[in-house]
Amino acid sequence: MRVFPGAHCLLEWRSAVIIKRFAKEWPFHLLLLPGVVLAIIFSYVPMAGILIAFERFIPTRGIFGSPWVGWSNFKMMFDYPDMGRVMFNTIYIAVLKIAGGLLVPITIAILLNEVRKAAFKRAVQTLVYLPHFLSWVLLGGILIDILSPSTGIVNQILKLFGIEPIFFLGNNTWFPITLVVSDIWKEFGFGTIVYLAALTSINPSLYEAAEIDGANRWKQTWHITLPGMMPIIVLMATLSVGNILNAGFEQIFNLYSPPVYESGDIIDTFVYRMGIVKVQYGLATAVGLMKSVVSFILVSVSYMMAYRFAGYRIF
Known part of the structure; x- marks a missing residue:
């Protein structure tokens, strides 16, 4: 293949730039x-275990020695009789969490933005953010x-109003x-911080102009605050699509029971x-x-939507 002198010089220049940049940034x-x-150790090496999905896995024979069964496990x-119910529960709980995780922080952020006492505002921000940790x-x-239906403070308060105790963690309606x-x-404090940061980018002169025109606080919120927050709201909403199959293992594992x-x-x-x-490996x-394949597709779609509607991209 013929290489033109100009191309050779370009390759040398690029190599020199890369070496110079690496020499400057090697500490990073x-x-x-x-x-x-x-x-690599904890995320990529274990991916060899994917083979178990196509095997009748026998621990004593290992991943590469177990008999191959193809698509039988799928x-x-x-x-499996419970698979439909499991999928419904996952999507139902995840969608409600995503919706609440958007609505509540937005509301709290707007309310805190109306607070004029900085000390009180900082104290509330700290208190609502603590459960996240x-x-x-x-x-x-x-x-x-x-x-607890017998000794829990919530049911004790309900008794004062003549309401029968509710088994919140043992009732399929309430769980x-x-x-x-x-x-x-637990998580709305983190979202509140994000939306409060978005509010700082809104030009204060817009509120002054609206007040001169006779707009009350509600109209200012509806016509200035919410539109100003809309880019970050769209971004957070689209990125949440990737978590539609993540309903929260740690939370449910620590709270649920056979009933x-x-x-x-x-x-x-x-x-x-x-x-x-x-042990049905x-x-x-x-x-x-x-779940991983579907989540990968959803995450990819969410980032494409975030780039299209909010101009957000990771690369």
């Missing part, structure tokens, strides 16, 4: 190295105590509601129970692989 690459190594997955192991124990409300309570499997069992808890408890891996 060094800082990145531990994270890359951990990602056929078993679709024929608590694990569901800790919060699960707290919720079990306060929602999904409890999951959604507790998840929103509420009907309304609280999701894909992740189903995989755990099939793989770890019932092939079925559990097939369900997990199916």
